[in-house]
Amino acid sequence: METKIPIEDVSAQGGSILDTGTEDPRLIGELHSKENNFTSNENPLKCELRRSRHLQSDGEHTTGTPVIEVINVKKSYILADMEVPILHDINLEVREGEFLAIMGPSGSGKSTLMNLIGFLDRPTEGKIIIKGLDINELSDKEVARLRGLEIGFIFQTFNLIPRLTALENVELPTYANIRSGIDAHARAKELLTLVGLEDRMHHKPGELSGGQSQRVAIARALINDPAILLADEPTGNLDSKTGCEILNMFTRLNEDGRTIVMITHDPEIARYADRIVLVKDGIIQNNSE
């Protein structure tokens, strides 16, 4: 996938993330290519591991530009006037185009870590750097814009707005942040077609199956063409066949160059990733490629 994102050009030159003004030429054209079409009519999705892309490697480690850097991060919550440490000195680097799975027992801090990576929360100590931008050095407005344009979220419970149609749900993030030159309505339609929901665009979430709802959520996550997709148990509420279809979508998005970080409890699902990180008691215990 090309990386001609205006935001990247601006930040690489030391400019503000709020300065973006050029057009985003990416993706819509790509979405039309047959090999990128996720609709299952002609080419049914198979529940098997299919990887056509391999990350660059120096023999031992994945190489490439880091897009996510977690440096000496600690996170505590204050509960009844007591500081409760959740994450202890986490260090993690995720490189461009990598597909990373985060595993670990319930309550170990996986979602907390993902929320920090997604700028939904700030660390108590340490740094989170996304595409070279340090959250500690950004205003709340800049953080919101970086999150809105560069990070797509997918949750176990889909988190769709019940009273909005699928199309309106997909368009929703663009009300807050949109790349210049993008026709949000047209792009939302393109994305819903891409995920095989062209005949469900005007349905509300209550009229959709779990798998269809998650497809809407994926289309919504892609609306601003983010470099990074963060998925918290994306197949947790789906039957295994539908879960496989969703994972094959993730695989194809990753093969197009998108960086994916996915929390899962299921080792079979983690096999889709290039690398698995194990979080236990707020510490990264294993960082295997």
Ligand SMILES: Nc1ncnc2c1ncn2[C@@H]1O[C@H](COP(=O)(O)OP(=O)(O)OP(=O)(O)O)[C@@H](O)[C@H]1O
């Ligand atoms: N906002 C909060 N305030 C206080 N404690 C919190 C908050 N969010 C999470 N925690 C606590 O932090 C710990 C880690 O939670 P987290 O959701 O990150 O775990 P997890 O590994 O994702 O668990 P699961 O697999 O069950 O989703 C838990 O003990 C949880 O109760």
